[in-house]
Amino acid sequence: MDCIIDRPSRRPEDRVSPRATQALQPAATDPAQIRNFCIIAHIDHGKSTLADRMLQITGVVSDRDMRAQYLDRMDIERERGITIKSQAVRMPWEVDGTGYALNMIDTPGHVDFSYEVSRSLAACEGAILLVDAAQGIEAQTLANLYLAMENDLEIIPVLNKIDLPAADPDKYARELADLIGGSPDDVLKVSGKTGVGVEELLDRVVGRVPAPVGRADAPARAMIFDSVYDSYRGVVTYVRMVDGKLNPRERIQMMSTGSTHELLEIGVSSPEPKPSKGLAVGEVGYLITGVKDVRLSKVGDTVTTHRQAATEPLPGYTDPKPMVFSGLYPIDGSDYPILREALDKLKLSDAALNYEPETSVALGFGFRCGFLGLLHLEIITERLSREFGLDLIATAPSVTYEVATDDGRSVTVTNPSEFPSGKIRAVSEPVVRVGILTPKDYVGTVMELCQSRRGNLMGMEYLGEDRVELRYSMPLGEIVFDFFDHLKSRTQGYASLDYEPMGEQEADLVKVDILLQGEQVDAFSAIVHRDKAYSYGVLMTERLKNLIPRQQFEVPIQAAIGSRIIARESIRAIRKDVLAKCYGGDISRKRKLLEKQKEGKKRMKMVGRVEVPQEAFIAALSGETEKKEKK
């Protein structure tokens, strides 16, 4: 009789290194044998590919199970090649006969998620600074490096993709060494694709990244650096133990809210979740408590035990604050309940998503949503359409304004239609520190663009021979509106951008309304700088003129600041007689035409006496007319 033996497969082409030793047991590992590190890189510089290769070489994922970008779990992440949620993986590695547990924390690379990046960094002692050897340093390389330095991390500079024919490792090694100090010879050269240099890199992590330190006998303190919703297991919380120990089935307490939960499972990911006997000082792992909403397990919060609670939370906790707002409306009004349900579901897994119902004359029922940034907005709208089959229109993104009125009130405005109508004393808007990296030939055109967006130059530096870093302070409101598209098209895609909040400033801002036959169309109101009010008015009135069909009377389209009209167009009157061409006695054909006209009217929105097809509003909001003209 045949007997099946369950043997670990080790095929000749498997890339597992002989130094991928037996894993050390969590909760029983000496902190001196733990290394916590992350990989920081500009988008597309190969972070996920390198992480995949490390998993393979350390034997935690077999070649057979390997699929590209193992750590990027969400489909949408894999398709777009971006990392949204960070994960942590424990890998065994042996150096000079000693076994180590390497915890790799994958960080999101995009500025919208910089708070999550900063918490992931706070969970580590070291960072691999990964730079594409064919492209060199980019804006997010710098932004992430500065964050890592603020967190006192040991930086390991690495050039990736050295297998590319276009790679110029010597040039970029000098650039990297100039940036962080040290010699170009210290810069490791690897290829995440072929695996060259990856073993040396793991050795360097062990050699250079400091071991974690913490007080083993103090009350438990663990920092949450990620919180992910899983439809089967509820919320999975990723933590870094700082002091003490957490044990299975213990009652834990969230220090920001005082809420307590039973610890149903605790363990480490390698990379599939493996329950353990607990987590001790310096370790990285996950907790499951059965809660169903990520807002009960917030990134940055400190976990302690209920029985022996710590008194001081770990530093650095803040609530995620939405920066960009937009109205989301279903194109088919009957989809509204589905949209509400979909947002409720997404909120379970995304603590940064905010929304409340709103109505618009032009677009019907929808939700005003708050996002961390433009990419966050894009991801949410894409998930709504992909996962819930919703067809949506989003109003132009807006930021938060503080408006002080003459009667002494202060109003927070996230939607232009809430802008107070009386006398305004002052308006302040959020400002960000912008870093742009561009080849030197494009400096002129980039500066022109920044100036046209009310940017203030704060500094300019050459990086190597041919690239320049420009630093500006700029209103966030100017960036959320197609700034990135313009930057890319002016520099043929070469410039990269990063920004971080730097407070607020007063500015001469006004609300421009768009009126159709004297009636305000809310979805088109915008808060803009006074100098740009006129051009916004002209743009929108022209767009609408081209999109709204003629009516039986003349329709004025106006742009106004308060009661002052600043631009005007009009649609000439026409008597639309669908039966005009239908002479003769064929009554059934006439009826058909009239029926068809009635169908069309259903999708019409009434603004005062004016009938507007909803498509016209949608096209005007998305700027479709200009796009067509450009083509």
Ligand SMILES: Nc1nc2c(ncn2[C@@H]2O[C@H](COP(=O)(O)OP(=O)(O)OP(=O)(O)O)[C@@H](O)[C@H]2O)c(=O)[nH]1
């Ligand atoms: N030739 C070559 N290509 C690589 C190498 N590493 C990554 N790539 C390619 O570079 C592209 C980006 O790699 P990713 O690993 O997705 O980059 P990433 O930094 O994780 O990207 P984000 O998750 O968006 O930040 C992919 O097309 C990879 O196949 C390498 O060492 N050599």
